[in-house]
Amino acid sequence: MFRLRVTPAHGEPFEHPLGSSPLVVGRASECGLVIADRFLSRRHARLFLEHGAWLVEDLGSRNGTLLNGRRIERAEKIKEGDQLQLSGSVIAVLPETPTRSEPDSALSELSEHTIFRRASDLMDSQAEQDDTESDMPQPSRRYTDRLRMLNDVHQALARSIELDDLLDLILGRAFEHLQPEEGVIYLKSPDASYYRAAFRSLRDESSDYLYSSTLITEVIEKGLAALVLDVESDERFSAAKSILASGVRSLVAAPLLDSEGSLGMIALNSRVHRRQFSEEDMELLVSLASVAALRIRNLRLAVEAAERRRLEEEMRLARQIQVALLPDRLPDLPGYGLHAGNIPSLGVSGDYYEVVERNNETECVMMIADVSGKGIAASLLTASLEALAAGPIEVGHPPERVCQLVSRRLFRRTPAAKYATAFMVVLEHATGKLTYCNAGHNPSLLVRASGEIELLGPTGLPLGLVEEAPYASLVTELRPGDNLVLYTDGITEALDPHEEEYGSERLQEVCKRNRGEAPAVLFEAIESDLEEFAQGQPFHDDRTLLLLQRLG
Numbered sequence: 001m002f003r004l005r006v007t008p009a010h011g012e013p014f015e016h017p018l019g020s021s022p023l024v025v026g027r028a029s030e031c032g033l034v035i036a037d038r039f040l041s042r043r044h045a046r047l048f049l050e051h052g053a054w055l056v057e058d059l060g061s062r063n064g065t066l067l068n069g070r071r072i073e074r075a076e077k078i079k080e081g082d083q084l085q086l087s088g089s090v091i092a093v094l095p096e097t098p099t100r101s102e103p104d105s106a107l108s109e110l111s112e113h114t115i116f117r118r119a120s121d122l123m124d125s126q127a128e129q130d131d132t133e134s135d136m137p138q139p140s141r142r143y144t145d146r147l148r149m150l151n152d153v154h155q156a157l158a159r160s161i162e163l164d165d166l167l168d169l170i171l172g173r174a175f176e177h178l179q180p181e182e183g184v185i186y187l188k189s190p191d192a193s194y195y196r197a198a199f200r201s202l203r204d205e206s207s208d209y210l211y212s213s214t215l216i217t218e219v220i221e222k223g224l225a226a227l228v229l230d231v232e233s234d235e236r237f238s239a240a241k242s243i244l245a246s247g248v249r250s251l252v253a254a255p256l257l258d259s260e261g262s263l264g265m266i267a268l269n270s271r272v273h274r275r276q277f278s279e280e281d282m283e284l285l286v287s288l289a290s291v292a293a294l295r296i297r298n299l300r301l302a303v304e305a306a307e308r309r310r311l312e313e314e315m316r317l318a319r320q321i322q323v324a325l326l327p328d329r330l331p332d333l334p335g336y337g338l339h340a341g342n343i344p345s346l347g348v349s350g351d352y353y354e355v356v357e358r359n360n361e362t363e364c365v366m367m368i369a370d371v372s373g374k375g376i377a378a379s380l381l382t383a384s385l386e387a388l389a390a391g392p393i394e395v396g397h398p399p400e401r402v403c404q405l406v407s408r409r410l411f412r413r414t415p416a417a418k419y420a421t422a423f424m425v426v427l428e429h430a431t432g433k434l435t436y437c438n439a440g441h442n443p444s445l446l447v448r449a450s451g452e453i454e455l456l457g458p459t460g461l462p463l464g465l466v467e468e469a470p471y472a473s474l475v476t477e478l479r480p481g482d483n484l485v486l487y488t489d490g491i492t493e494a495l496d497p498h499e500e501e502y503g504s505e506r507l508q509e510v511c512k513r514n515r516g517e518a519p520a521v522l523f524e525a526i527e528s529d530l531e532e533f534a535q536g537q538p539f540h541d542d543r544t545l546l547l548l549q550r551l552g
Helices: 105-110 119-126 131-135 141-156 163-178 213-221 241-245 279-325 375-395 399-413 503-513 519-534
Strands: 002-007 014-017 023-026 045-050 053-058 065-067 083-086 089-095 114-118 182-188 194-201 224-228 250-258 261-270 336-343 351-358 363-371 420-428 433-439 444-447 453-456 474-477 483-487 543-550
Touching (some): 163 194, 163 279, 182 213, 351 543, 363 483, 363 543, 375 420, 399 433, 420 483
Antiparallel strands (some): 002 014, 002 089, 023 045, 045 053, 065 083, 083 089, 114 224, 182 261, 224 250, 351 363, 420 433, 444 453
């Protein structure tokens, strides 16, 4: 008699005794010698005893059987020292050794190795059937059980279900079909850590036996299905003291794998007195995990979609509130033309503008501001800025005093990282006198009728940057035919496909070319030139323009 030394394509080598009965070798669980090799046929070859000699024959496998490097066409004798090659696996024929004293030596030797196989390969191989399988009078238990289980799970998951109920249902089906003692589902958190999302035990215990860094690495991170036939004999689990102390003997685990990656894993365990899992059980669990992963992903997508709809509704309401804060119409100033517009980049804007007449309509106050950040947080800050500036403007304070008061209050009410740049100017209707204060904002453009451009640069720090910041006002004059252009940096910092900025110089050129046009026409000219420059690139910042022209 002989013994066989098996070196599988995947996994550790192991030995198998050769008794007196025929031995079928293949990857199917019903074979006498099961080898974890996806390229092996289900029933690949057979070893049998005839007239006192052992022979080997190929069972019509796809890749054939090699004896000492030569492909066999019919049954041939084997002897000590021979080597069989079946696909990527090698079987060495060794001399017989004394019979083990254990009652089940075959099981003991089989238990000395662990099988790790790619879950995606298992799913592919489950769809394949050899020609030899069609000769079987009855379908194998593996396929009938899998079809029954998958049909059962699909029907159960057809209804609307919460994640906790889904995970409990998945474990329930695993217990029904695979009969473990304990089962657990681990899911990956957004921060890439793992947490126990569901647990079930026949012993009414709640343990972390099935949490192992080895299982996490191999199953979740590498996408491998695992069949551990004997935990104690596997060095990989030597550091998993909780598993060893629990008396767990056999483990089977599968990744919750879909086309976008691994969501987690489902793992089952059993003690030796109950059962030892097989490769067939591993394949069944992979099937269940595949269905579960798809459903979990769909549930998460549904939750994300609902959250996205909620945020979109909040954005819509925030935009409505913000639009209500902007002037619904601009004052009618005899002898002057006004036009303004605000285009947010994210639904709501961090830009703000205001146009208010005061002192019995002898003055017009114009203010444009750009708060730090974008989105809802920025829009809240613009609302606060509008409220803080309204009182000092109406009282009649000059621009530098308004900026001083707003900056102090903004500093006290907002985090240090929150601030706003602003440009405020007061126009005297009768004379065209402009008194302005620039709080760290882009230089506004005073475009003369002659084409000359004056830059109205900063006269103080951004609002809210420090508690007591000094501000100053400067005076100039808006003459007939002149234009005053107030804007935010969403215009000058817009990018083209080459990541070049639109820039202040290009804005000045557009204003020069259109200096004789009405403010509404100039507004459209700037937007048109900006769109042409961007060439379809998205605008990553809000864009606001406030234009004033003194008619000739």
